[in-house]
Amino acid sequence: MRGFASARAIPTLVRVGFADAVAYRAELLVWVLSTSMPLIMLALWTAVAAEAPVGRFGEADFVAYFLATFVVRQLNSSWVAWEMNFEIRTGALSMRLLRPVHPLLAYGVDSLATLPLRGLVALPVAGILLATAAGDRLATDGASWALWIVAVAGGWLLSFFAGAAIGSVAFWTGTSNKLMEAWLALFFVFSGYTIPVELFPPALARVADALPFRYQIGLQVELMTGAHDPRTALGLVAVQWLWVGVLGLVAAVLWRRGLVRFGAFGG
Amino acid sequence: MISVRELRKHFRVHRRAPGLVAAARSLFRRRFDEIRAVDGVSFEIAPGERVGFLGPNGAGKTTTLKVLSGLLHPTSGEVRVARCEPRRREREFLRTIMLVTGQKQQLLWDLPPAETFELNRAIYDVPAAEYRATLRELDDLLELGALVERPTRQLSLGERMKCELAAALIHRPRILFLDEPTIGLDVSMQAAIRGFIQSYNERSGATILLTSHYMDDVAALCPRVVVIDLGRLSYDGRLDELVRRIRPEKRVVLHLAREVDASELVSLGRVVAHDGHQAVLQVAQDALNRTVGRALAELPVRDLTVESAPLEEVMSELFARSRAAAGAVEAGA
Numbered sequence: 001m002r003g004f005a006s007a008r009a010i011p012t013l014v015r016v017g018f019a020d021a022v023a024y025r026a027e028l029l030v031w032v033l034s035t036s037m038p039l040i041m042l043a044l045w046t047a048v049a050a051e052a053p054v055g056r057f058g059e060a061d062f063v064a065y066f067l068a069t070f071v072v073r074q075l076n077s078s079w080v081a082w083e084m085n086f087e088i089r090t091g092a093l094s095m096r097l098l099r100p101v102h103p104l105l106a107y108g109v110d111s112l113a114t115l116p117l118r119g120l121v122a123l124p125v126a127g128i129l130l131a132t133a134a135g136d137r138l139a140t141d142g143a144s145w146a147l148w149i150v151a152v153a154g155g156w157l158l159s160f161f162a163g164a165a166i167g168s169v170a171f172w173t174g175t176s177n178k179l180m181e182a183w184l185a186l187f188f189v190f191s192g193y194t195i196p197v198e199l200f201p202p203a204l205a206r207v208a209d210a211l212p213f214r215y216q217i218g219l220q221v222e223l224m225t226g227a228h229d230p231r232t233a234l235g236l237v238a239v240q241w242l243w244v245g246v247l248g249l250v251a252a253v254l255w256r257r258g259l260v261r262f263g264a265f266g267g
Numbered sequence: 268m269i270s271v272r273e274l275r276k277h278f279r280v281h282r283r284a285p286g287l288v289a290a291a292r293s294l295f296r297r298r299f300d301e302i303r304a305v306d307g308v309s310f311e312i313a314p315g316e317r318v319g320f321l322g323p324n325g326a327g328k329t330t331t332l333k334v335l336s337g338l339l340h341p342t343s344g345e346v347r348v349a350r351c352e353p354r355r356r357e358r359e360f361l362r363t364i365m366l367v368t369g370q371k372q373q374l375l376w377d378l379p380p381a382e383t384f385e386l387n388r389a390i391y392d393v394p395a396a397e398y399r400a401t402l403r404e405l406d407d408l409l410e411l412g413a414l415v416e417r418p419t420r421q422l423s424l425g426e427r428m429k430c431e432l433a434a435a436l437i438h439r440p441r442i443l444f445l446d447e448p449t450i451g452l453d454v455s456m457q458a459a460i461r462g463f464i465q466s467y468n469e470r471s472g473a474t475i476l477l478t479s480h481y482m483d484d485v486a487a488l489c490p491r492v493v494v495i496d497l498g499r500l501s502y503d504g505r506l507d508e509l510v511r512r513i514r515p516e517k518r519v520v521l522h523l524a525r526e527v528d529a530s531e532l533v534s535l536g537r538v539v540a541h542d543g544h545q546a547v548l549q550v551a552q553d554a555l556n557r558t559v560g561r562a563l564a565e566l567p568v569r570d571l572t573v574e575s576a577p578l579e580e581v582m583s584e585l586f587a588r589s590r591a592a593a594g595a596v597e598a599g600a
Contacts, residue, residue: 012389016375016382023377023418094338095373100361101390263278264338 006101010109013101017113035073035121041194042066055199061225064137065196067129068224072217073193074118076155078111081180084167088258089175091265104164104255111160139226147233148223151215154240159216161247168251171258186211192218198227212247215240268442268474269312269335274344276305276330304330306498307344314441317468317475319489319506323586327498328478329368332444335476336366349442362391365440369450372427373434374419380430381415384437391438398437405433408463425456432463443467445477449484461487482578494585501589507575513584514576517555519548524567535562549576 045062048054057065084107087093096103129135139145166183169176188194191213197205208214219236222228228236282300283293305327312318322328333339334346337353337360346353351360374383388398405411409429414422422430428448435443445464449457461484468475479485485492485506492509494502502509518539526543535558536550550558555573562568575581 008392009389012386016378016386019378019382020375091371094333094366094371097338097356098336098361098364098366098373099387099390100358260340262338262340264333 006105009101010105013106013109014113017110018116020110021114021117035070035077037193038066038069038073041069055196057196057199060132060134061137063132064129064134064225065221067125067134068138068221069193069217070125071122071129072152072155072220072224074122075115075152076159076217076220077114077118078108078156078160078163080107080111080160081163081167081176081183083107083110084164085170085176085180088167088170088262089265091263093262094264097259097262104251107164108160111156137225139224141230143230144223144226144233147230147237148220151220151223151237151240154237154244155216155220157244158212158240158247161244161251162212162216164251165247165254168254168258171254171261187213187216190214191216192221196221198222209239212243215243268314268316268349269310269476270345270347271311271331271335272309272345274305274308274331274334274346275303275342276327276334276339277342278302278304303498305334305341305495308495308498308500310493310500310503312474312476314474315468315472316491317465317477317489319485319492320476320478320495321485321492321582322478322495322501326496328495329446331495332366332446332476332478336364336444337361338366362438363440364442364444365435365438366444366446367431367435367448369428369447372419372431374427374430376420377418379416379418380411380422380434383419383430383434384415387434387437393438401437401439402433405436408466409433409459425452425459428452428456428460429463432460436467439471440473441471442474443476445475445479447479448477449479449481457481457483464488482582486578494582494589496586496589497593499589499593502585506578509585510575510578510581513581513588515552516549516576517552518574518576519550519555519558519562520572520574521546521548521562521566521568522570524569527566531566535565 042063045054045057045066046059049057049059049062053061084093087096093103096106099106129138139148162183163180166176166180169179173179190197190208190211192208197208197214197218200208208218215236219240222236223233278301279299280302281293282298283289308327308331320328320331330339334341335348335353337356340354349360349363351357351363353360353364374380375386384402387393388395393401409432411429411433414426414430415433419427419430432448443464448464449460452460464475464477465488467473475488477484477488489506491504492502492506493500494509519536523544523546527546529538529541532538532541532546532548536548536554538546539549540547548558548562559571559573562571
């Protein structure tokens with residue numbers, strides 16, 4: 001019954017989370033600007049490709065890739081690690097623990113509640129993507145888009161569980177922000193966020209395949225731009241969901257064990 | 268309703284001297300102290316009781332409340348609240364209790380309190396009709412009015428505390444842990460919050476465990492007190508019995524029609540305070556009737572009241588005694 005009661009609370013959690021997210025309009029604008037890295041990379045890489053294609057990537061391919069990256073980035077962000085880190089360190093987590101809804105669910109809903117806003121940012125970019133020549137580079141078959149939806153959900157869960165696992169480390173270390181920064185540094189290199197993984201040297205590409213970062217964002221972009229045949233795509237999505245399972249398990253174990261150490265500081 | 272047996276909660280705390288050298292040294296070698304915040308406390312609380320949980324700063328009160336509300340896992344001992352083990356944080360347990368602290372808030376900072384109320388309604392799965400009835404009742408008792416529609420961050424401390432209490436009671440918890448609920452509030456707001464807590468207890472039969480450094484809160488609300496110091500229980504019983512045991516003497520407060528000299532008072536009892544037209548005498552219980560009779564006969568008394576020693580003094584005395592006893596035990600060991 002606990003699950004049902006929590007599920008009934010989700011629409012209200014989402015609504016209140018959304019109201020909280022739009023409380024500060026100026027901060028919202030700054031946050032939108034902070035996700036513009038793919039647009040910068042787009043300018044850089046199209047300039048490079050103007051001379052000659054890079055691998056199979058011409059100018060239009062880079063435009064399609066980085067506009068798709070921008071759109072996917074809006075759909076997979078999660079700041080749970082920072083939120084948990086702050087709440088564990090200051091004891092603010094206490095107030096979440098007093099409520100009969102699992103705190104990880106509450107954190108997740110907080111993140112999801114901003115999706116409509118992120119959608120508002122992503123939609124015009126998606127429109128540009130479709131309206132320009134880069135639109136020709138997008139996948140056209142229904143199966144790829146069906147897999148893309150599964151991969152977007154997987155990418156969000158992967159980012160969320162990674163953040164929850166890293167946030168939980170703060171139960172032991174007091175703060176885990178630096179660990180999250182280290183994770184983000186690797187994410188920027190290996191996820192395909194700044195360079196398509198396809199352009200990596202073969203040895204580095206194999207490393208990227210084995211790590212979870214590519215499945216946070218790169219895979220979804222590759223599926224959007226039709227980079228894989230259906231069989232390869234299915235295999236990659238399976239690997240992504242394997243990572244979702246692994247990181248979900250790690251997050252759950254760290255959360256349960258960490259909670260025993262929670263100091264509930266302050267007040 | 269609440270059962271605590273041999274509760275212990277120990278913390279390992281990093282200790283470091285100030286300064287650059289100590290900071291650099293602490294990178295390689297850390298020193299830790301074990302703090303025994305709660306060290307073998309036992310007590311029982313029956314349904315519907317209002318109990319004051321008292322002790323000086325650092326005595327272990329808040330730690331105990333956090334264990335009782337499932338936020339902290341005990342180091343050892345047995346704790347049962349509404350037949351549940353708090354550390355498991357089962358749904359039924361969390362629906363039964365609420366912890367309100369004067370220094371931590373559950374209200375959403377950037378949104379009006381009404382949003383937190385609605386959030387709690389959904390989280391606690393409160394039926395709509397019951398929610399509306401509870402809100403009406405809380406509005407009456409706490410005079411919330413338009414406060415609930417203003418962003419929390421723009422409310423005064425007292426207004427926020429009223430809304431905190433309302434948010435905490437949306438699901439009508441049967442057990443209420445109150446940790447310094449009146450801290451920082453002005454006198455009239457303290458009185459309003461006290462009145463509300465008493466009214467909630469009487470209307471709902473909820474069990475209330477209250478910590479406060481304001482003895483007026485305790486005197487007004489708690490017939491029974493549990494006192495801890497240095498993590499150990501030093502008293503558990505009726506408040507009036509504690510006062511009688513620690514300070515059996517009574518205070519005779521005299522308001523005088525004319526200024527009298529201190530020499531006219533000393534034969535009646537120990538003069539605690541004297542400023543011409545007013546005097547406070549401390550007298551033994553068995554000498555009270557005689558002293559009052561003599562005062563009325565010998566002095567120009569306009570008004571006379573008999574009081575117990577102030578609770579602050581009683582508590583200071585109790586803490587001093589328990590610390591002396593703890594010191595003696597450690598010296599003996």
